[in-house]
């Protein structure tokens with residue numbers, strides 16, 4: 001069995017957007033689905049679901065340095081961010097501010113905008129430079145945007161379009177507890193050394209289906225002990241009035257059941273952790289080192305081909321990296337630039353080209369995973385030169 005199901009006719013340089021799941025994990029997921037279908041009532045109502053869920057939670061909590069009582073599964077990081085903002089709405093007052101950066105993922109900024117508007121609050125934006133020379137520029141930009149009305153900062157551990165590892169620990173240390181920090185760590189676990197409790201933020205949400213390589217639809221939300229009792233999922237279910245009895249405390253009671261769905265992605269996260277760990281003799285630290293080195297070398301190749309300076313210091317790079325491209329000569333307004341389609345259709349390369357910060361400016365983002373080779377980035381560099389005529 002090959003390790004991944006990725007189409008061998010395509011060059012995959014976009015692990016960052018949706019991850020990729022090893023075949024062995026998908027097989028384990030199918031096993032869970034068959035187990036559920038043998039007798040759904042028994043599975044969900046007679047303890048098996050809760051037992052397996054608690055096992056999966058234990059594995060994830062151990063992997064990210066979190067305590068189990070504070071960790072719940074959600075379908076994706078978007079759901080984690082929505083749960084926090086929805087839970088915060090009742091405590092926001094007119095004129096309060098939710099602070100984001102201009103590197104924030106569009107969907108999550110939208111969640112902030114909707115919750116702010118329900119409460120009469122506003123979303124303010126810290127402009128973080130890109131290219132940049134030092135992570136200090138991020139800290140300075142965010143701290144300068146904090147006012148006495150700022151209630152919460154939404155900040156990425158690793159940014160989406162610009163692929164930067166941000167100094168979130170320093171920001172948390174500077175702002176908490178006066179300003180709550182919600183860390184959108186969608187890319188962090190599995191890509192960078194990431195320890196949830198050490199960070200000290202009020203809230204952390206992260207995907208398992210990106211760099212932990214689980215099946216799709218698995219993510220977690222962790223809440224610091226002093227914030228736990230006020231957090232609810234965006235979808236309210238039985239747990240609200242005690243209808244989902246739980247020995248795991250408030251968060252487990254609210255989030256462990258949010259209506260009928262296929263929990264197999266959550267339940268097989270432990271399989272993803274052991275499967276990827278076994279792909280390198282040094283386990284996860286080895287995997288992280290390899291994919292980061294591969295990404296940095298890939299970025300070097302692109303920077304050379306485009307005759308530009310590296311847009312960010314190497315210590316702000318994990319396994320995704322972005323390079324600015326010459327502005328587009330079209331005036332499209334979509335999140336993705338048409339060059340992405342050209343690279344796919346004419347060169348067989350899947351790699352995202354984001355319009356960032358707004359058209360016609362754009363960036364191309366590479367990803368590196370164990371299935372990528374150095375030659376992949378040579379091929380991308382050649383295709384880019386052909387398309388851009390540089």
Ligand SMILES: Cc1ncc(COP(=O)(O)O)c(C=O)c1O
Nearest residue numbers: 017076077078105156160184186
């Ligand atoms: C920084 C960041 N936050 C949130 C998300 C959303 O992830 P999901 O679609 O799994 O909710 C992404 C997706 O790429 C992201 O890059």
